[in-house]
Amino acid sequence: MGFKSPLEQYHDYMTKMFEKGEGSDVKIIAFKTIYKLHRLQLSQCQFFSNIFNIKDRDIAIRKDLQTKFTYQKLADVKSGRFKPDSYYTIPIPPENEYHIPINDPLITKKSFELALRRLYFCEIVKEEMKIPFEMFITGSYLGIESIISNSYNHVPNSGYVYSVTKIQQINGMVYQR
Numbered sequence: 001m002g003f004k005s006p007l008e009q010y011h012d013y014m015t016k017m018f019e020k021g022e023g024s025d026v027k028i029i030a031f032k033t034i035y036k037l038h039r040l041q042l043s044q045c046q047f048f049s050n051i052f053n054i055k056d057r058d059i060a061i062r063k064d065l066q067t068k069f070t071y072q073k074l075a076d077v078k079s080g081r082f083k084p085d086s087y088y089t090i091p092i093p094p095e096n097e098y099h100i101p102i103n104d105p106l107i108t109k110k111s112f113e114l115a116l117r118r119l120y121f122c123e124i125v126k127e128e129m130k131i132p133f134e135m136f137i138t139g140s141y142l143g144i145e146s147i148i149s150n151s152y153n154h155v156p157n158s159g160y161v162y163s164v165t166k167i168q169q170i171n172g173m174v175y176q177r
Contacts (some may be wrong), residue, residue, distance in 0.1 A: 136148060
């Protein structure tokens with residue numbers, strides 16, 4: 001085992017973080033798989049950034065409502081107006097768990113995992129080039145520009161029936177969301 005450059009060491013570290021989930025602070029659940037990942041890495045991507053912001057606001061609202069209901073319940077107990085059937089608890093989902101429903105059949109588990117790898121700077125370009133159209137759709141869905149541009153260049157040579165014009169139309173639709 002020879003000397004590794006700082007870049008190689010960094011690549012090895014990021015690969016280990018991705019593959020083993022060391023120090024993970026987020027669980028992404030997609031394709032019936034739990035991915036132990038890192039919010040910092042995922043936040044590079046607009047899709048995950050939006051999901052984190054929406055869920056953080058949702059949890060804050062739920063916690064605030066739960067606190068208000070708790071105080072109201074305490075006040076009702078003290079005053080004798082407490083009726084157990086009239087209260088319900090507000091469920092708070094685990095803060096670090098995100099279920100990603102993917103309904104597009106062109107976004108495969110493999111293309112999703114390759115896209116996640118890219119966020120960790122441990123992409124496998126040879127594997128991505130085997131499925132450029134799926135990578136293009138996945139990159140568009142997640143908003144990862146490097147995947148979009150890389151796969152866009154490889155789709156015409158891949159044997160897919162889709163033309164570059166069709167891909168541009170799809171790409172336009174994705175960005176018009």
